Amino acid sequence: MTGNKVNYAKRTESIIEENTRKSLVPSLLLQVCCAPCSSHCLEYLREYFRVTVFYYNPNITDEAEFTKRKEEEIRLIGELNRQVEMQDFTGMHSTGQAHRIEIMPCPHDAQKYEEAVRGLEQCPEGGDRCTVCFRLRLRETARAAAEGGFDYFTTTLTISPLKNADRLNTIGEAAGREFGVEFLPSDFKKKDGYKRSVELSGMFGLYRQDYCGCRFSKEESIRRKAGEGNSTCSSLAAY
Numbered sequence: 001m002t003g004n005k006v007n008y009a010k011r012t013e014s015i016i017e018e019n020t021r022k023s024l025v026p027s028l029l030l031q032v033c034c035a036p037c038s039s040h041c042l043e044y045l046r047e048y049f050r051v052t053v054f055y056y057n058p059n060i061t062d063e064a065e066f067t068k069r070k071e072e073e074i075r076l077i078g079e080l081n082r083q084v085e086m087q088d089f090t091g092m093h094s095t096g097q098a099h100r101i102e103i104m105p106c107p108h109d110a111q112k113y114e115e116a117v118r119g120l121e122q123c124p125e126g127g128d129r130c131t132v133c134f135r136l137r138l139r140e141t142a143r144a145a146a147e148g149g150f151d152y153f154t155t156t157l158t159i160s161p162l163k164n165a166d167r168l169n170t171i172g173e174a175a176g177r178e179f180g181v182e183f184l185p186s187d188f189k190k191k192d193g194y195k196r197s198v199e200l201s202g203m204f205g206l207y208r209q210d211y212c213g214c215r216f217s218k219e220e221s222i223r224r225k226a227g228e229g230n231s232t233c234s235s236l237a238a239y
């Protein structure tokens, strides 16, 4: 899989161009990991899709952290929807065609994550535990998208410069085939997407955590701060 030169950002653009040519505004279920990562993705996607956010993150095993990130996501959606209502996109990258963003309730399921990664506790970040974690989140998103009759589903996870876009897109495509719903390929970090997410996080004063989500990444972050170990996966470590 490594060495694959697929340009997923171009694929996103091609799909958008095709839908625009047909005057279609498809529905999209977007798995969101946190508000900072979703900021650029939502700014971009709401121009072309009717986006529903799916905050499905059983990997965030700490209940308080899960809730904090969720509330921040809800606050961001509120801010973005206010712009649509007011038709005021000052400071945003917008064609003026942005659509309202909805949010779909979903369970926390921390136990499901623990069961999924059993035996992989010692894996370094970026290893097999993360593959299982991606699959868990993307399969559930695909299932919900199929049940909800969405045209597409995808994830914000490709915004992270430290997460493997090939791996995420391969897992997403497989989940799409399994549940019979189209996966929207993505590499949101491209075209300065990651940089834009940092700008938007500052603009909206978003809470930016310093670890990916699971208890293992939290422990690794603590070790890192203490000057031990290193990380290859924490999406927000570079924020």
Ligand code: SF4
Binding pocket: 059, 060, 125, 126, 129, 130, 131, 133, 134, 212, 213, 214, 216, 217, 233, 234
């Ligand atoms: S480091 Fe992030 S992607 Fe990897 S298992 Fe933990 S929460 Fe999931």
